[in-house]
Every structure is written in C-alpha cells, then in structure tokens.
Amino acid sequence: xxxxxxTAIAALVGGPVAGAAAVxxxxxxxxxxxxxxxxxxxxxxxxxxxxxxKELRAELGALRLELATERAETARLxxxxxxxxxxx
Numbered sequence: 001x002x003x004x005x006x007t008a009i010a011a012l013v014g015g016p017v018a019g020a021a022a023v024x025x026x027x028x029x030x031x032x033x034x035x036x037x038x039x040x041x042x043x044x045x046x047x048x049x050x051x052x053x054k055e056l057r058a059e060l061g062a063l064r065l066e067l068a069t070e071r072a073e074t075a076r077l078x079x080x081x082x083x084x085x086x087x088x
Contacts, residue, residue, distance in 0.1 A: 078088040 081088045
C-alpha cells in the first residue's frame with residue numbers, strides 16, 4: 001500500500017467521521033440552547049410571581065387596615081348610641 005492509497009482511505013473514513021461529529025455537536029448545542037431557554041423562562045416566571053405576591057401582600061395590608069378602621073368606627077358609633085339611651 002502506497003502513501004496515496006493511505007491518504008485516500010483516511011479521507012474516505014475521516015469525512016463521515018467528521019460529519020457525524022458535527023451532527024452530534026449541533027444536536028448537543030441545540031439541546032443546551034433549549035434547556036437554557038427553559039431555565040430562563042422559569043426564572044422569568046418566578047420573578048413575575050414574586051412581584052405579584054409582593055403587590056398582593058401590600059394590598060392585603062391596606063385592606064386589613066381599612067377593616068380595622070371600619071370596626072373601630074362601628075364600635076364608636078355603638079357606644080354613642082348606647083350613651084344616648086338607645087340599643088345598638
């Protein structure tokens with residue numbers, strides 16, 4: 001076997017091997033990109049949920065304060081009615 005034959009065989013074997021490696025590499029890169037997109041979406045969703053939760057907590061605090069104010073006003077009015085001789 002001479003050098004030209006060895007070179008030709010190496011080219012015939014090396015080409016498909018290089019092609020297979022390129023296909024495998026692109027599949028792995030695509031999978032990594034998809035997984036990165038999923039993780040990015042998850043992080044974005046988590047951030048949005050945390051912001052909504054913070055807003056809801058603030059709203060709940062405001063509603064609790066409003067309820068306490070209304071209850072205090074009701075108690076004051078009941079006391080006023082009783083002091084004037086009525087029944088609440």
